Amino acid sequence: MYSSANVSERQAQAPSLAISTVIFALRTDPGTGRSEIWLPLVRRIRQPHLGKWALPGGPLGGRESLQDAAARNLRETTKLEPTYLEQLYAFGGLDRSATQRLVSIVYWALVRPEQADLARESENVRWFRASDAAGLAFDHDEIVAYALERLRGKIEYGSVAYHFLGARFTLAQLRGVYEAVLGRHLDPANFRRQLRSARDIAATDEVLQGGRNRPPRLYTYTGPDQEAPSPGPAPRLPAEGQSAGPPS
Amino acid sequence: MYSSANVSERQAQAPSLAISTVIFALRTDPGTGRSEIWLPLVRRIRQPHLGKWALPGGPLGGRESLQDAAARNLRETTKLEPTYLEQLYAFGGLDRSATQRLVSIVYWALVRPEQADLARESENVRWFRASDAAGLAFDHDEIVAYALERLRGKIEYGSVAYHFLGARFTLAQLRGVYEAVLGRHLDPANFRRQLRSARDIAATDEVLQGGRNRPPRLYTYTGPDQEAPSPGPAPRLPAEGQSAGPPS
DNA sequence: CCAAAAGTGTTTGGATTACACCCATGG
């Protein structure tokens, strides 16, 4: 048994551990019709950084895995059910929080548009365009930037793009996902071919009616739910500098 | 202030946090002359898994970043100075340790051959061929496998290969690194060209004397010490299953 | 001179790019 002083000394030394999640969804700009990346943030209701926007997160329970903790917390704070969830990075710089030593294991998630529309905003949850998410609490600006970088990397090799969309989608919608994430225009003809070979999608016999032009065919994703084993190059090093905090 | 019961309850709930490192070095097989991947392991001197071999690791100090903790611990347990150090993954499955809830933030490191030779084995530190590292404590088998996967991925895009070698090296030595990591033969002619374009190496005006054949030119690495910013595809998902531990 | 690795040149096939062209629909 420890004395009370001994215990509080140990607690001061032992960094506290939290799980946070960067959640991405796509929204279509009503004006241009282009897809854009959005993410939900929660308002800080206590110090430090009271009132600022921050990533949803919370402590790690004793009876749940890291991924379970991320999923649970994400559900509790934003009411969202992700279709994709993956660990991003563990942030543990000394200067992350002014009031305590804090280690955050951060996940990133994708949710479908229905979810994003359904989860309406409340006083303490608001959606932001990814490009507008600045001035966040703690080091969350940099965490979001790193998550976007990972998303870009992963969409080129892996099959995460489908997790932004529903069960049936047109190739134009899928291309919209790629264009939003990569930030550049893609040739429709070549895009089609690149997917037909190697990517796991299948054409249905349905088409999407109601548009102004020729009705596009609908496709479905046939791959595994949470990503197949797949080597492929590694992510950019999120250097903690020599002894500092988050990715640069 | 908490009561003693309250405190121990909290400690039971709060998972403890440790930092471990997978250290890779290259050794040349005296027989075949081929390079092979080796790693140092430490013997467990307490329960659980007493006597088994495990990754070097220890608790996270309150006044050091995650990366500093990894570097310090690596130095203390194996006397090695890494030339490369990067975070691998945070492992936090429920069944990782029988005696306590344990979250490990794992790093991976590369050291030069001199270091690996210098750091002679002791009673509680021994080097193993990567392919022979099985039956380790905890989930360290899987962690080593995942680190190897990351190494493979990173060597193809990034410039980590140089961190296995000294300041001056021949292209044959460098090719040996790639062949050891990727596990397949590479065409010397094509290998040369791939490096000359884009990779950051420069030829010196020296050659390596003493071989049986034509003396090869020596090259130096001109890139940044700890890796340049570089997007590139993302790593394989180390799925924790739906709620379980380490990568599958 | 021979073996073997260092180093250069050339050919080839596959993948990516750019873009011309036809198809189907709403207005």
Next chain:
DNA sequence: CCATGGGTGTAATCCAAACACTTTTGG
């Protein structure tokens, strides 16, 4: 019938693999 995006075809280009060939050393 025209504008627009859906969808197909094709030539130009780039890149990586395969391999022939020359160079330079030790024995």
